Amino acid sequence: MVEIGLGLQSDKPAGAYARLARSAEAAGFDVLTVFGDLMYQPPIFPLLEMAGATNRVRLGPACLNPYSMAPYEIAGQIAALDLASHGRAYLGLARGTWLDAVGLPQPRPLTALAEAAEVVGRLLSGDRTGYAGRMFTLQAGAALRYDRHRPRVPLLLGAWGPRGAALAGRIADEIKVGGSANPDMVAVMRERLRPGATAAGRDVAEIGIVLGAVTVVDTDGEAARARARTEVAMYLAVVADLDPTVTLPPGLVAEVSRLVAAGEHEAAGRLIPGDVLDRFAFSGTPGQVAKQAQALIDAGVHRVEFGTPHGLTDERGVDLLGTEVLPLLSR
Template sequence: MPAASTVLTSRAAVTRRSWLSHGFSGIAYLEVRSCHDFHRRRGSRLERPTGSDRPSEPGTTLRSEQQRPEVPLLLGAWGPRGAALAGRIAGEIKVGGSANPDMVPVMRERLLVGASRIGRDVAEIGVVLGAVTVVDTDGEAARARARTEVAMYLAVVAELDPTVALPDGLVAEVGRLVDAGRDEEAGTLIPDDVLDRFAFSGTPEQVARQAQSLIDAGVRRVEFGTPHGLTDDRGVELLGTEVLPLLSR
């Protein structure tokens, strides 16, 4: 997956690459498995890796100067097992494809399971939420574009969110239309309240209200994902000049 080009502020991140990639989950799994094995080898009390713990081949001498006391780790997960692992080894957990503030306390509870096993304060673990973002001064056009985007992954994320009750048959019908290549038609079936749980969309004021609800729920960071706007450049411009100034801690 290409490296993300990101504009960071203390309040949010504007990510220029989509988190959706068939290869990403496999890469993440290998990294997590490697970290898990590393921690298992260290002993019964799990500790996060530090720069000085980098493995090397026999006979290799490392002369690099340690720049920070530990390696920051963000783990992407929705489920209880992934969150529990993050509670033990990660600095942050990312819930990708969600703009739902109700997921924040759910993830805190799931993080606590792992954190409590090693006596770790769960409050030190940051919760990050991010999803498709479409912002434009034409709010209706932005939300229509977002509906099309969400239609393509609703079937994946909807079942992962225990706080959302979807209309009967919605996921199946949206999936059927997407499979037939009718993405825009599928998007028209997604109600406003469902759209707001899985994407940031609308005018700058609407998107800012969504992001602020996550900040108020206790997230450490909000990540605004592609396509950002009706065009990428215009979306990033509006996020930086119209949305971020409306946010506060």
Template sequence: MRTEIGLGLQSDKPAGTYARLARAAEDAGFDVLTVFGDLMYQPPIFPLLEMAGATTRVRLGPACLNPYSMAPYEIAGQITALDLASHGRAYLGLARGTWLGAVGLPQPRPLTALAETAEVVARLLRGDRSAYTGRLHSLAADTVLRYSLARPAVPLLIGAWGEQGAALAGRIADEIKVGGSANPDMVPVIRSRLEVGAARAERSVDDIGIVLGAVTVVDADGEAARAKARTEVAMYLAVVASLDPTVVLPPGLVDSVGALVAAGRDAEAGRLIPDEVLDRFAFSGTPAQVAAQAQLLIDAGVRRVEFGTPHGLTDDRGVELLGSSVLPLLSR
């Protein structure tokens, strides 16, 4: 199966920017456009609808919505709106969500919340009129969406690193996304974790696509690109490093980087990150360097590589280089 190449965008841009970037990405040959659902950024539905109107081929979806800040019926409404606007090109990404404590949202029973949200959304999309009663969510009999849909189902992506989240994806999802990773050694780890849930649901693990995506900075000036990527990675190193069982970090690195980031010295923190660590958690450098990193993931068996924001020293230049100088180097 051909590996898809996608772009992941932060929802921090003015109106019109998303359409321009989406047209450029589709023209360059990208397959999927993702908008992140990070706390306190624009809701991803806004840029996704703008991109849907500017494209005709690429798949589009949020990665990810969470079941705590949005009710399942609202998630169903947003994904059906995107599917209608894109004429059947939407996918739905769900994850437990990050940093929700900042807005006072507890996250009880995350696996149950994700599984039940996926079930409620699926029932609403297929027009199931039967009652549903879960531990956290429910639907009364004859609760249906009151408008026509593009499709009775959309592909489901679960965002997860851990054993239980991956097992859930193996049981119910079409894809699993490991966000913040460019590490090919994670692919067999995730595959083994998917197998637990896939076996329980009597599915083949080959039916679940593995997606890896991370910060990407590409430029003809490879050193400038890697310096910017180091600064970006410094801000989330403490989170992702603890999730990757294949990476051994230099002693004290996470604490030193974290202290500098807390003091607002992000660039200084980034300079502490060694090359081999940077390459596990970001795509960065010249087009040839970024293509070589992506090829390692393709060779490891991922279904999709996702190049995340900021893409380059500027968004437009990064997207241009990824399309013109990275995609042609990939064998997929």
């Protein structure tokens, strides 16, 4: 069955995550994700809080990266989450974004991701044979010194491009296309997964495709779409060139980027046409958002992820998604 998830930013005070998680689980959501964005709270804090407040939903960070966190630490954090949630954790890995702001180079990203996943997998499974990679190593006998709930947790890779998708096809359970609400990307990603899946002797259909993006839902659809335009303006320059199915008006990205750099986010958002907005965000009334999500379901996604800020306020958005959007979806 297709999963519906919520993606949360880690910018809330203690207690807020538990309230949102309880509401989301009661409404019927399947997965709760916490973003691992630079300079926000580490996602393990909200994830552990939500693990204690829920009983059913899957939980995971999307994504951690192997440049700011060593693989043994990634293994430890995901083992802790899996223990706290009684086996409901998943691990999201990606190369990371904007790490130059903290002086972290990102050499050989595909090698880093593949080797980090290998080291994490060996540590969780208790494999003591050692590992010698190009970037990460484990000495023979190195092992985690505590019990794990499971010897393996599901792995999600965050990627858009063909090489990243091929890696996901080889080693991951899911691939997440972040910042996209475009159903045309589902077929693109399926073909990009295929070479890696084939090389690993896997059925490409076994690898789940996750699409997630900024979501703003409200009974005032115009207000919701205006807020979504402002949010999308801040990342349009990053994702626009990654989507081969979208043709943007000439000069749009440059002008939006100029206005964002000048701090004029709302003015930048007003430049984004409605059809472009719908490729990179879920927005509008509950009916409009449900229609967008259903298009992804019909295109063959494994999971739709409604990202922050969810609504004009977070709690109002989560409530509307649960009470008025979920009931409209056929999965």
